[in-house]
Amino acid sequence: MGAYQTFDPAIASALDWWADAGVDVLVDDAVRDWFAAPAARAPAVAAPAPASPTALPASIEAFAAWRTGPDAPEAGWSGVSLAASGPMDARVMVLIDCPEREDGDAGALLSGAAGRLFDRMLAAIGLSRGAVHLAAVCARRPAAGRMPREFEARLGEVARHLVELAAPERLLLLGEATSRAILAADRAAVRGRLQPFNHKAGQTQVVASHHPRLLLERPALKAESWRDLQLLMGPGA
Numbered sequence: 001m002g003a004y005q006t007f008d009p010a011i012a013s014a015l016d017w018w019a020d021a022g023v024d025v026l027v028d029d030a031v032r033d034w035f036a037a038p039a040a041r042a043p044a045v046a047a048p049a050p051a052s053p054t055a056l057p058a059s060i061e062a063f064a065a066w067r068t069g070p071d072a073p074e075a076g077w078s079g080v081s082l083a084a085s086g087p088m089d090a091r092v093m094v095l096i097d098c099p100e101r102e103d104g105d106a107g108a109l110l111s112g113a114a115g116r117l118f119d120r121m122l123a124a125i126g127l128s129r130g131a132v133h134l135a136a137v138c139a140r141r142p143a144a145g146r147m148p149r150e151f152e153a154r155l156g157e158v159a160r161h162l163v164e165l166a167a168p169e170r171l172l173l174l175g176e177a178t179s180r181a182i183l184a185a186d187r188a189a190v191r192g193r194l195q196p197f198n199h200k201a202g203q204t205q206v207v208a209s210h211h212p213r214l215l216l217e218r219p220a221l222k223a224e225s226w227r228d229l230q231l232l233m234g235p236g237a
Contacts, residue, residue: 056158060088060165067139067162073154077140079104084135084162092127092232093168093204095159095182096211097147097175098138109134114212118174121212121225125233133166135159137181147177156181160197167201172232175211182206191224194231207232 057063066072068081075081082099085108102112110118122128137159138147147155159181163171173179179187183195187208195206209228210221 056161060162063162063165064088067158072139073151073158074138074140074142077142079140080107081139082107082109082136083139084133085109086129086131086133088133088166090131090133090166091169092131092172093133093135093163093166093170094172094174095163095178096134096136097177097181098136098145099141100213101141101145104141109136110212113216117212117215121229124226125229127233133168135162137178147181152177152180156184160199163197163204164199164201167199168204170232171197171204171206172228173206173208175214178211179208183208191228192231194234 057066064083068083069075072081079099082103096109099109100112100114103109103115106112109115119129122132137155138151142148159178163182171182173182173187176187179185179190182197183190183206187210190206190208195208197204197206207228209232210225215222215225
């Protein structure tokens, strides 16, 4: 072909118009019937709603069996589930956030250094493990050692259900996550005074305090913890 090519001016003008319009490729190789009715669209199918959580057992005995079974919220976590201990009808209930690292091997809550300090705390107010109902918001220890935020709502619901079933006169909350689970508030916001927890069986007076593991790390907080224990066992306890 020569260096110069001859174009029909009409064709060249049409090509320039389509280029200005942004059309630089063929849309479809097949002939299209532009007057055909559009094909009917299939109706949209709604996504299935999330399954509702399993209903919580109505008796404390059934709850105790369910709490360490396959339907518990944290049943899929690694490790073992640790059951609550002490009388189910105890006047004083103690709730912690989750098992300590040593608890899995011992098969019981608060079995290590934090547990030994906890025993001394109870003895200081005339109590022992055999006299209190000790339970954890998380029956299994989380991988990071603290309650995952995405589980807090459900585990809080489970913990509040336990308090309602046990209906203790006094409840001691040890740890930040425990306070949020039961009182929906940080420990610092509710420390220093009795907090009422209403349920079907009446009302439980709640005291939020420091976890023994924090007291081991920061012994200066033991004075605050002692005041909380005195509040727990104050008039009417």
